[in-house]
Amino acid sequence: MTVIIGLEIHCQLNTNTKLFCGCSTDYRDDGPNTHVCPVCLGLPGSLPVLNRQAVVYALRVAKALHCEVPEFSEFARKNYFYPDLPKAFQITQYDKPLALGGYIEIEAEAGGEKRINLTRIHMEEDPGRLVHKGSGDRGRYTLVDYNRSGVPLIEIVTEPELSSPKEARRFLNKLRATLEYLGIYDSEREGSLRVDANISIKGYERVEVKNITSYKGVEKALTFEITRQKGMIRRNAQIVRETRHYQEARGVTTSARSKEMEHDYRYFPEPDLAPLQVSSWVEEIELPELPDTRRDRFMQQYGISLNHARTLTGDLRLAEFFEEVASGIPEVAAPWTADILLGELNYRDMPISKVPVPHFNALLEEVKKGTITDTSAVEILRLLLNQVMEGSTPEMPGAVIARLGLSKEEGGAFREIVASVLAENGPAVADQRAGKAGAINFLVGQVMKATRGRADPKEIARIIEDLLKE
Amino acid sequence: MGSKMSFDKPDPDNAFITLCREIDYQEGPLSGIPIAIKDNISTAGIQTTCGSKILKGYIPPYDAHVITLIRSAGGAIVGKTNMDEFGMGTTTESSAFGPTTNPVDPTRVPGGSSGGSAAAVASGLVRMALGTDTGGSIRCPASFCGIVGLKPTYGRVSRYGLIAYANSLEQIGPLARNVRDCALLYSCIAGYDPRDGTSLDLPAPTPLRSEIQGKRIGVPAEFFGEGVDPAVASVVQSGIQRLEELGAVIVPCSMPSMRYALAAYYVTSMSEASSNLGRYDGVRYGQAPDTVRSWHDAYSEIRRAGFGEEVRRRILLGSFALSAGYQGKYYAKAQAARQMVRDDFERLFESVDIIAGPTMPTVAFRLGETSDPLSMYLADILTVPANLAGVPALSVPCGTAHGMPVGLQLIGRHFAEDEILAAALAFEEGSA
């Protein structure tokens, strides 16, 4: 059963002001309805004025993704009623979008690169946001916050060329990285990337899954939906063409066949805005170094592997972090950043921007000098990240090594003590060799007694196991 | 320097929805002149209803661009005038605030949709007023009430703050008892406004002059076709003859696209209106919904109760014209027909300077006479072509038929307001 996936990605552009008015887009730390004016509230008589910066940002994306920008494009009204939509229409683009075609290259499942073609990119305004409050029939109510109303979005539509949730994730990673490299998008802004997906099994009807609001939810939503569709095919049940909603909290998709979802949007050209004629602007746009170019440069400049280079350039902040810590020790910095640090960050859901560069750098120096074991280094890194998470002042690795006695030399001193403890406790050693539970704890306890608590019990346990292997 | 005036006059024609009793004004070219504003133009702090129940009590937090201009020119805004609900009508009878009567004959309508503004001027309550013209809504009441009204070129006057009925067709313009006052108010509101994306940055209007000598005036046969009252036609014909006596060259011509103009106008305006009027849902302003109901039900109820019959009819027809499967048949065809009207004007203006004809096919109707919507729509046949093409047009009093005023319509090239005002002034002076 061949899986066919197409994506529609809505991305907020990080312009200073909204798409059609002068209100600031930096509203996330402010109270509701504090970044509004007659235009973005849709008050009677207000008129939209196009934000030039938003057009330039969208054209930057179009150029980076190899799209064609037609001579004329046009804004259109998409008419529907919803409380978050103050004009009862969204200004978007319909049959004359800003950009056509284009592609993104991703790592193919079988190795090498796979090209995913794009259908189009268009601009539109974000609606406001509903906040549901209360419980029970009488007490339940909904508040509307129009701070988000009018924030510029681009919608990027792919051809149905993705063949697995994993590919979809790779595509989104690549797209997100590219948008961040272009300086037009900020992934740390909540809700700044939203995805709708069209999913089908070859030969069967297509289902649209809407409302995937986190980019991490995409792979989960797709996996659920594919499993659901395959299950139906196996049971000989009919897959109907429909729109489904992704329920983030439960990780499932549910049918959205309510009457509010059946829309005839009655698109027509927005009479308050002149047609756009911006194809000539594209030439003047200068693109920064993009992920693929940076990946190739990393391999060349730092002599690191393709996999490491791909991972490290897959996120703008990670790439910049790597360049800060890489100088002189790239062969240590690459695996420690791409493999170990990234894993620890993901586990903690912590952004790279929180990692203190001098501390991590010092840790890499210790690893390179060989003063500590890898195990100790990981332990120091975990301690460091935990200290950052808790908001306490992070200790420099040198101090941690001294405090916990983690240097290999000190470990050497402990080795002698461990060796004499093992020699004095023949029966316990025999039990440990026989795999008897509790024996190791007894031995560690004896060493701790002998070192008067200076040693790290985990380190001691490791040394005991080491010596018993010899 | 601020001055104060009080305005406390009776309003027998029901020309006003809201009257301001105490008015502050500044020094300027309009210093202390009482000016009435059509109630679809946003005025900060003054109720703005569009003649609709659904906006009753709505007080805009901001001034329309033209209001800012009038205030800074010293105009004294004395009130907001009655109108057909959201501008949808030719009689001012569809207002939720009751009909306005014609000061010339109170058993007749003043025309519409800017009927309140025209009646306020014609009765002498104010010297000048602002109206809006989507398909003739300034020129029709000017003609019916015997005053001067100008619809400027599309893009000449900022629409910022004008509550939209049909965005691609409408303009704000002046009404006054004579051409000089009309031109004075026009000169104060014309100009570029960056807040209106369709506003054009062009040189300011030139001072008013009287000029008709040698002007070539085209008279399309279609302006005297079927449906035009012979008595009205004959008054206008003699008006055109007067233009010739004043030195103009009369050029008989033809506008074949007139046949499609009315349909193109109604499909376009209703389509745009169906979208523009979606926002009246009671959430942010106007009549508040019953919040215990689902939003969907609350919206339906508010809109059913808040909009009048004609508005509901146009929303439904417009939604239909834009709907999937019918858009190609209606909306798209209307745009093609609209282009034919534009092409016709462009072709005619290669050989003539001004196009002249009657403003309205009849004199003012009796109250309640046009209960059939279709016959009311037909009355717009002579005014809609200028809106479809975006060219400027005015109506100037030309005589009477059946004892009621008749207007002469002068249509100019894009941005040639000066030229049609100059001709109108010459005509007015020559008739006096």
Ligand SMILES: [Zn+2]
């Ligand atoms: Zn705003």
